[in-house]
Amino acid sequence: MNRINLTTPLSGDVVDNLRIGQRVSLNGIIYTGRDAAHKRLIEYIDQRKELPFDLKGQVIYYVGPSPARPGRVIGAAGPTTSGRMDLYAPKLYALGLKATIGKGRRSPDVIRAMQQHKGVYLAALGGAAALIARSIKEARVIAYPDLGPEAIYELVVEDFPAIVVNDILGRDLYDESIKLYSDS
Amino acid sequence: MLAGFQKAYEQEISVNGKEIIQQLLMNAEIAREERIPICQDTGFAVVFIELGQDVRIVGGDFYKAINDGVRKGYAEGYLRKSIVSHPLERENTGDNTPAVIHTKIVPGENLRLIVAPKGGGSENMSAVKMLKPSEGVEGLKKFIVEVVKTAGPNPCPPVVVGVGVGGTFEKAAQLSKEALLRDLGEKSKYSDIAKLEEEILEEINRLGIGPQGLGGKITALAVHIEIYPTHIASLPVAVNLNCHAARHKEAVL
Numbered sequence: 001m002n003r004i005n006l007t008t009p010l011s012g013d014v015v016d017n018l019r020i021g022q023r024v025s026l027n028g029i030i031y032t033g034r035d036a037a038h039k040r041l042i043e044y045i046d047q048r049k050e051l052p053f054d055l056k057g058q059v060i061y062y063v064g065p066s067p068a069r070p071g072r073v074i075g076a077a078g079p080t081t082s083g084r085m086d087l088y089a090p091k092l093y094a095l096g097l098k099a100t101i102g103k104g105r106r107s108p109d110v111i112r113a114m115q116q117h118k119g120v121y122l123a124a125l126g127g128a129a130a131l132i133a134r135s136i137k138e139a140r141v142i143a144y145p146d147l148g149p150e151a152i153y154e155l156v157v158e159d160f161p162a163i164v165v166n167d168i169l170g171r172d173l174y175d176e177s178i179k180l181y182s183d184s
Numbered sequence: 185m186l187a188g189f190q191k192a193y194e195q196e197i198s199v200n201g202k203e204i205i206q207q208l209l210m211n212a213e214i215a216r217e218e219r220i221p222i223c224q225d226t227g228f229a230v231v232f233i234e235l236g237q238d239v240r241i242v243g244g245d246f247y248k249a250i251n252d253g254v255r256k257g258y259a260e261g262y263l264r265k266s267i268v269s270h271p272l273e274r275e276n277t278g279d280n281t282p283a284v285i286h287t288k289i290v291p292g293e294n295l296r297l298i299v300a301p302k303g304g305g306s307e308n309m310s311a312v313k314m315l316k317p318s319e320g321v322e323g324l325k326k327f328i329v330e331v332v333k334t335a336g337p338n339p340c341p342p343v344v345v346g347v348g349v350g351g352t353f354e355k356a357a358q359l360s361k362e363a364l365l366r367d368l369g370e371k372s373k374y375s376d377i378a379k380l381e382e383e384i385l386e387e388i389n390r391l392g393i394g395p396q397g398l399g400g401k402i403t404a405l406a407v408h409i410e411i412y413p414t415h416i417a418s419l420p421v422a423v424n425l426n427c428h429a430a431r432h433k434e435a436v437l
Contacts, residue, residue, distance in 0.1 A: 036274065066224045066264040075262055076215070076224040081305045081338050103305075103396070104338035126305070126340035126396060127429050128207050129224045130215035148276040149224075149264050163398070174337050177399030181198060182392030 003161070009057030010098040018120050018164050020173040026122075026160040030059040030101070034080050036150040037143075038088040045091060052143030052152055055095045062102035064149035065139070066129075074139045074155075078129030079103040082121070086110050093117040101162055105174055115170040122162035123173075135160040185430060186212060188368045192342055192395075192402040201400030205342075208395075208428060223340075223429040226263035227301030229254045229283040230361065236292035247285060250297075255279040266304065286358065300365060300432040306343060306425040309335035312357050315419040324349065324421055325384055331423040332388050332404060337397020340427035344368065345388065345407045348422040350414035360424035363408035365432055372409055381407045 006014060008028035018024070031053055033041065044051055062082050066075030082102030089100060090113035098119050103126035106114075114120060124132055138156035145151050165173040186209065193205045215222040231250055258265060258280040267281065268274040311331050315323045328347055335343070348359025371378040385407045394400025405428065414420060 064224060064264060064266070066221050066226060067262045069219065069262050072218075072220075075264070076221040076226075078224050080225070081308065083338060103340065105336055105397075123337075123396070123398075125204060125207055125211075126337075127223045127427055128211040130218060130220050130222055131207060131211040133220065134214065148278060149266065150276070174397050177200070177394065177397065178336075178392045180392065181394055181399045181401065183390050 003159075008059050010059065011057065012098075012118060015098050015120055016118055016168055018167055019169075020164050020167050020171045020176065022164045024122065024162050024164065026059065026101075026157055026162060028157065030061050030155050030157055030160070031142075032063050032065070032151075032153040032155060033060045033085075034062050034064050034150050035084055036147045037152050038085050040144055040147075042088050042091060045095070053154070055092060055097045057096065057098050059099040059101065060092070060097060061124075061155065062100065065133075065153070066149070068139070074133055074136050076129030077133045077136055079124040079126055079132075082106060089113065093119040105172075106166055111166050111170055111172065114166055115168055118168045120164055120168065121166040123165045124160075124162050132160070185368060185428070188405045189428070192405060196395065196400050196402045198394055198398075198400035200398045201395040201402060204395040204398065205402070221263060222431075223303060223427070224264055225266060225303040225305065226258070226261075226280075227303050227431075228267065228307075229258075229280060230300045230302050231283045231285045232298040232300065232362070232365065233285065233287045234290045234294070234296040234298075235287060236294045237289050238291075238293040239295050241295075250283055250285060251281045254281050254283045295437040296434060297437070298365060298432060298434040300361075302361075303340075303427055303429065306335075306339035306427040309339040310360070310422070310424045312353065312420065312422040314353065315421055317417070317419045319419065321380065324419070325380075325387065327421055328384055328407070328423050329387050329391070332425070333391055333393070335425060336393055339425045340429070341393055341397060342395055342402045342405045342428050344426040344428075344430045345384075345404050346424040346426060347384075347407065347409040348424070349409060349411045349420070351412040351420060352415070352418070353420055355412055356420035356422040357424070359410040359412060360422035363410040364424060364426050364430065366408045368430065369406045370408070372411075374411070377409050377411060381409050384409075
């Protein structure tokens with residue numbers, strides 16, 4: 001199936017045109033962040049402290065990778081459940097974040113925030129952590145090393161595969177998909 | 185597990201679903217080649233111990249030895265350290281300890297250890313409910329299917345559904361985890377329960393959630409039910425979901 005190539009940081013035009021169900025390939029820099037890092041990012045925003053990276057046009061990947069073996073870039077690096085970041089996500093989209101990558105459903109609040117601030121949510125293949133790690137070419141911790149696997153990494157990715165689950169129109173791929181196959 | 189994926193691939197009707205199962209098979213192959221985990225969440229170390237009553241453990245602290253083993257395994261295996269020391273303060277212990285340890289005394293002179301690392305994503309979508317006895321089989325089915333439906337794409341379907349029925353509140357929960365230790369698709373030894381497992385699996389696979397929640401037939405690979413006698417007033421049921429990365433390993437000493 002055809003994939004749409006996306007290069008980060010993402011421009012508004014490109015994101016506006018993405019639609020649910022489209023397959024994408026991400027290239028460039030993306031940032032990792034999960035529960036503990038999000039809690040801290042929001043604290044920094046509330047206290048008007050400088051963030052470890054500029055959110056504008058950026059992509060956050062919800063992942064806590066396993067450690068790299070010597071000589072390797074990273075260990076296993078598949079998506080974690082996005083719903084746990086729902087409380088934090090609207091604020092980040094409002095500050096210019098363009099996309100998040102994870103697995104599983106987003107809350108109505110997050111879907112509304114994406115509509116309002118023109119962002120998207122992408123799903124990566126949960127549990128395909130070895131396969132996904134192949135598209136990560138560089139990895140370094142840029143903030144919060146004390147959080148261990150929850151530190152913020154800057155990742156350089158090539159052809160990182162994902163699928164558009166929520167677009168700027170407020171639609172939801174999970175809802176649409178289940179309708180097609182449910183017979184109960 | 186790989187045989188389970190193959191069967192799921194054949195049965196899946198959605199193109200997306202088939203492609204996902206294929207990618208999961210590819211993922212397993214890459215993980216083996218490159219010696220990295222199939223999933224970055226290498227879990228809470230849940231250890232089941234069957235201690236033969238004729239065994240005497242001499243010197244040292246048995247539970248400390250298990251935690252030392254977990255520490256060593258997670259460090260040397262380059263596995264992720266996913267445990268926080270206090271549920272509210274949430275500071276990472278840095279070595280994936282402590283383990284959750286379940287001990288059972290059994291006849292004999294063997295010591296059997298089963299390690300079943302449990303991922304957080306699917307654990308979070310699990311649930312316990314105290315049904316009324318009058319709700320019976322229908323109530324039981326309804327609750328199990330509802331748990332899987334509510335979980336939707338979150339626990340990385342296709343899932344394995346572990347169910348504990350009976351006992352007390354905590355007994356049901358423990359049974360549901362033990363149910364996950366069974367080899368994939370191995371039926372209950374009770375014929376009525378084995379039939380129920382099949383019926384519930386069919387019902388779950390009519391939900392349409394499919395692999396990764398992107399639509400399809402194979403939402404669950406198997407339903408395993410364990411039962412225990414219960415109180416005249418009670419019908420406890422626990423559903424413990426496991427993602428498709430259902431890992432366990434055992435050793436007998």
